[in-house]
Amino acid sequence: MPHDPDPSLRLLWRHAAPEQPQPRRRGPKQRLSVDQVVDAAIELADAEGLDAVTMRRLAGRLGLAAMTLYSYVPSRNDLIVLMVDQALGRTALPELPADPRRRLELVARVHYGDCRARPWLLDVAGVRPWLGPHSADRYEWQLSAVDGLGLGDVEMDQTVALLVGFASNTARAEHRVRRAEQESGMTELEWWDANAGLLGELMAGRSYPLASRVGQAAGEAYQAAGDPARELEFGLARIVDGVLAYAASHGHGGAAPEP
């Protein structure tokens, strides 16, 4: 027997989907809308992270009892899925420039910006990448950025994944430092000041010539970099270089599938 379709898909596409002939619902109307619930959840996550998005806390913020949320959303997991798609919809997708390099870079920069603005997006890696309307819009936009370079279909998908994944990683590394600082109450520099002595003592007998030299240089560079977006530049440039070089040498000159 075949499986039933997933009910949370309807929830995701609740706006985009064509109106169903609703059979005139009885009972009281809902006090809130799903959008209000999801928006409040996003607000909460923005302010205090995904862990703060508790059914009880969210309900309290909305003036509801905890269990009432379950009449809007089937579960916390589904709520998070809705949050992601709704959050992605908040950023308008910019027009793509003509220059291929700038197009590819833009894909990474937009995703990087989203992840910086809402670090909790990075914590959602565990859930299935549901096909919501805004996710779909974005994927289409990302593909159109890598279209026309002469890449094959699968390669286009892989290129988008490469760019977006790199942007995520960079944002994650940055966010990890921020969170560690605010959780431990000490800045990265203070931590090193407090632990350098102990670490040196513990590592006695072992030598890490490259790691210590590079680690120090990297630490100073990241510390000094006022604009953390600079950390994106090196890797992004290498990736784009690699993709463009490949497209130039292997490309078949257009987006159209071969006959």
Added chain:
Amino acid sequence: MPHDPDPSLRLLWRHAAPEQPQPRRRGPKQRLSVDQVVDAAIELADAEGLDAVTMRRLAGRLGLAAMTLYSYVPSRNDLIVLMVDQALGRTALPELPADPRRRLELVARVHYGDCRARPWLLDVAGVRPWLGPHSADRYEWQLSAVDGLGLGDVEMDQTVALLVGFASNTARAEHRVRRAEQESGMTELEWWDANAGLLGELMAGRSYPLASRVGQAAGEAYQAAGDPARELEFGLARIVDGVLAYAASHGHGGAAPEP
């Protein structure tokens, strides 16, 4: 007042550190060792994922009461940090080939292999990247792989992060499908069979020309690929291309820092 050094560092380096003159402990010996606890936790995570590593379950498996674990490990978070470092120590770091391309690729492949063998490593992204002995060994090894290409210190660090991050992302994408399949009880293909109709209905009015074409091609390709390691190849080749091209044009010919 300055902060105190972090006590969990001593735990991480418990073997590598030089022996302390222990002031002859009184009381009964511990029945187990920290290594046994961490090994059991790794075993449990390997078998059932990180969520299954509960203080109570782990204790039960070791024949201990739940709270007894806290005499070995200060908290669950610290336990996980220990697990990561100990797991990294399980893989012997292969000798680096002479060919620069193969060196860079090896960095990614080793990390990819670890993440495939122990997907729970991918769930640990949230915790601070503690400097444990095996992490340090590995970082030194990774740096030595990118050494001698003419990259600057910061660039070496960024290159390693680029390679390792990409390997993580690829492993994560793969693992996400596996987990979704085993949690939902239906294979990726079954899911599409069950939801294609609904999705088509929901997306009526919107058109995703690229996404549908590319998505289908990508889906078929991933489905067909018997060896999932192939998914690594495209992105890895692009990254290595980009890095090597950069090193060739900007490099200053050696690992030695400039005078």
Added chain:
DNA sequence: TCCTAACTTCGTACGTAGTACGAGGAATGG
């Protein structure tokens, strides 16, 4: 008009987490 089915809201409660606390027991130093 009123009844009843359908629907929203919510209080209570269950199971499972991590872990704080303190009692009880075992081994060592004097």
Added chain:
DNA sequence: CCATTCCTCGTACTACGTACGAAGTTAGGA
């Protein structure tokens, strides 16, 4: 042989997601 020090563990607290069912609200049909 006692006191100190440490390991072990039972109990319990808080917080989580959410199952269940009662109470209240609305709209359609008689």
